[in-house]
Amino acid sequence: MLSIWTPTAVFDPSNPTASKKSRFQPLSRDGLVDRVANLLAEAIMAGRIRPGAPLSESAIARDMGVSRAPVREAARLLESSGLVEYRTNRGFFVQSVSSAALDNLYEFRIVIERAAIARLVATGAEETLPLLRGQLSELYRVADAGEDMVCQVEADMHFHRLICQGSGNPRFLTVFDQIANETKLGLILIGRLYDDAHRMAETHEPIIDAIAAGDTDAAVDAIDYHIGTARTLVCQQFRLLEDKSAP
Amino acid sequence: MLSIWTPTAVFDPSNPTASKKSRFQPLSRDGLVDRVANLLAEAIMAGRIRPGAPLSESAIARDMGVSRAPVREAARLLESSGLVEYRTNRGFFVQSVSSAALDNLYEFRIVIERAAIARLVATGAEETLPLLRGQLSELYRVADAGEDMVCQVEADMHFHRLICQGSGNPRFLTVFDQIANETKLGLILIGRLYDDAHRMAETHEPIIDAIAAGDTDAAVDAIDYHIGTARTLVCQQFRLLEDKSAP
DNA sequence: GGAATGTCGATTGTCGACAATTTCCTTGAC
DNA sequence: GTCAAGGAAATTGTCGACAATCGACATTCC
Structure with a gap:
C-alpha cells in the first residue's frame, strides 16, 4: 500500500550527514x-x-x-x-466526513491500538521505545515552535503509527495506515483543534511510561484513555461544526 | 469496496419464490x-x-x-x-501466503471479531441473531450435503461476516472483508481442511448461545476459542504443506 | 573462469481518441 | 407555475498504439 503522507514532523534516527555504504542516495523509483x-x-x-x-x-x-x-x-x-x-x-x-463516521473511526482505532500496544509490550519494545521517545520530543518541538495544525496532526498520528509498527504483526500497521488518513481528514476539517498543543503532547507520556515499565495493562489503559479523550473532544468539536453549517 | 465472493452458501432470508416489491430482479449495474x-x-x-x-x-x-x-x-x-x-x-x-502471514491474519481476526461480537451483544442482536441461526443451518446443510471445500469455507466466513456486519460499526465489516479473502486463499491452498465438516459446524453453536443469552463475556470467550482453534489447526496444516514443498 | 556490460524479447506505463453514460438545461404540455 | 420529456454538454468508460522498463541471455574484457 501507498504511504501517503510526506515525512515531515517525524523523528528520523538515521545518520543525516554521510551515507556509509553507497555514495549516492537512491533516487525515487516512484512511478x-x-x-x-x-x-x-x-x-x-x-x-x-x-x-x-x-x-x-x-x-x-x-x-x-x-x-x-x-x-x-x-x-x-x-x-x-x-x-x-x-x-x-x-x-x-x-471522502466526506461526519461526526458519526469519526466516532466509528475512533472506536475502531481504540480496538486496533489497544491490541497493538498489548502485543508491543508483550513482545518487548526495546527497539520501538527510543523511536517513541524521539517522536514525543518531535511532538513537543512542533507544539512549541507553533507549527501549523497539519504538522501537529501528522506528528501525533505518527506516534500512534509507531505503536502499530512495533507491534510485530504487520497487519496492525496496514489497517492503521488505511484509517489514519481518514482521521487526519476529519481533524484538518475542524481546523483549530488543540487549545494547548504542548499540553496535548504531554498526554503521550503515560503511554511511554507504561511501555517502558513493561506493564501491559497500564499501557492498554493509557492508550485507551488517550484515544478516548481525543475521541470525545474531536467528535464534540465536529458536531459543533456540523450544527453551524446545517442548523 | 468491492464484494468479491459470489453469494453461494449464504443464507438468504428473503422470499426466494416471488419478489414482493419489484417484478424484475435488478440487473447488475456493475461496470x-x-x-x-x-x-x-x-x-x-x-x-x-x-x-x-x-x-x-x-x-x-x-x-x-x-x-x-x-x-x-x-x-x-x-x-x-x-x-x-x-x-x-x-x-x-x-498474493502468496505463508504460515506466518496466516498466523498474523488469524491473530488480527481475533482482535477484530472479539470487539465486533462484544459490540453486537452490547447493542442488542435482535436482527442479527436470526441471520446467524440461518447461516448456521446453511453450514450444516453444506457439511451434510458434502459440498466442496470452497463452499464450506465461504459458508464459514459468511457466518463471521454477519457478526461484523451486526456490530453496528461499519468499519468492522470493511476491514473484515479485506482480510477475509486472504484467509480464504490460505484455506483453499490447504485443500482438504476439516475432517468432519458437521462437527466443525457445531462449534458455532456456543457463539450463538452466548449472543442469545446476552452474555458479552461468554460471547467474546466463545469467538476467541472458536477462531483460536481454527488458528492453530490451519497454521499447523499449512506448515505441513510448506515443509512438504520445500524441505 | 568470472564479473561487468550490451542486447533482446516481453511486459508494464502512459497516452490520445472515441463510445457510453450521466447531468443539466431547455422546451413543451397541462 | 409545475412537472415531464428531450437533447446538448460534460464526464466517465473503454480501447488500441506507442514509449519505458524489466529480466534474461549473450558478449566482452580482465
Whole structure:
C-alpha cells in the first residue's frame, strides 16, 4: 500500500550527514501514479479540495500535465486509503466526513491500538521505545515552535503509527495506515483543534511510561484513555461544526 | 469496496419464490471492471492461478476479450482485497501466503471479531441473531450435503461476516472483508481442511448461545476459542504443506 | 573462469481518441 | 407555475498504439 503522507514532523534516527555504504542516495523509483497520488492526497489533506467535492479526472490530468490514466489509478489508490470515494459512472469524490463516521473511526482505532500496544509490550519494545521517545520530543518541538495544525496532526498520528509498527504483526500497521488518513481528514476539517498543543503532547507520556515499565495493562489503559479523550473532544468539536453549517 | 465472493452458501432470508416489491430482479449495474474483478477473484480463489504467479495483463485481457485498462483497474481493486500484490514496473502477482502471514491474519481476526461480537451483544442482536441461526443451518446443510471445500469455507466466513456486519460499526465489516479473502486463499491452498465438516459446524453453536443469552463475556470467550482453534489447526496444516514443498 | 556490460524479447506505463453514460438545461404540455 | 420529456454538454468508460522498463541471455574484457 501507498504511504501517503510526506515525512515531515517525524523523528528520523538515521545518520543525516554521510551515507556509509553507497555514495549516492537512491533516487525515487516512484512511478507517475504515486506522484499523482501524493499530490492529490496533499491537496485533499490541506483542505484545498473540500470533502464531498467531485474530482474531475480531466481537470486534474490537465492541471498536472499528464493523461487521465495515471490519475484514475492514483484515485483508486487513494480510495483504499479512505481519502476518496468512487461511484460507478459518476467518478471520484473526496471522502466526506461526519461526526458519526469519526466516532466509528475512533472506536475502531481504540480496538486496533489497544491490541497493538498489548502485543508491543508483550513482545518487548526495546527497539520501538527510543523511536517513541524521539517522536514525543518531535511532538513537543512542533507544539512549541507553533507549527501549523497539519504538522501537529501528522506528528501525533505518527506516534500512534509507531505503536502499530512495533507491534510485530504487520497487519496492525496496514489497517492503521488505511484509517489514519481518514482521521487526519476529519481533524484538518475542524481546523483549530488543540487549545494547548504542548499540553496535548504531554498526554503521550503515560503511554511511554507504561511501555517502558513493561506493564501491559497500564499501557492498554493509557492508550485507551488517550484515544478516548481525543475521541470525545474531536467528535464534540465536529458536531459543533456540523450544527453551524446545517442548523 | 468491492464484494468479491459470489453469494453461494449464504443464507438468504428473503422470499426466494416471488419478489414482493419489484417484478424484475435488478440487473447488475456493475461496470466491466467489477465483472473482470469477480472473474479474476474467482479464478484465484478456486486455485486456478497459483499464489505468487504473475498476472499478465495482456493475457487476461485477451482471454476475457477486453482491453488492458479494465483489467488493470480490476487488479488494483483486488489488491486492496489482499488477493493480489502489485510491484512497480513488474505488474500484478497473486498474493502468496505463508504460515506466518496466516498466523498474523488469524491473530488480527481475533482482535477484530472479539470487539465486533462484544459490540453486537452490547447493542442488542435482535436482527442479527436470526441471520446467524440461518447461516448456521446453511453450514450444516453444506457439511451434510458434502459440498466442496470452497463452499464450506465461504459458508464459514459468511457466518463471521454477519457478526461484523451486526456490530453496528461499519468499519468492522470493511476491514473484515479485506482480510477475509486472504484467509480464504490460505484455506483453499490447504485443500482438504476439516475432517468432519458437521462437527466443525457445531462449534458455532456456543457463539450463538452466548449472543442469545446476552452474555458479552461468554460471547467474546466463545469467538476467541472458536477462531483460536481454527488458528492453530490451519497454521499447523499449512506448515505441513510448506515443509512438504520445500524441505 | 568470472564479473561487468550490451542486447533482446516481453511486459508494464502512459497516452490520445472515441463510445457510453450521466447531468443539466431547455422546451413543451397541462 | 409545475412537472415531464428531450437533447446538448460534460464526464466517465473503454480501447488500441506507442514509449519505458524489466529480466534474461549473450558478449566482452580482465
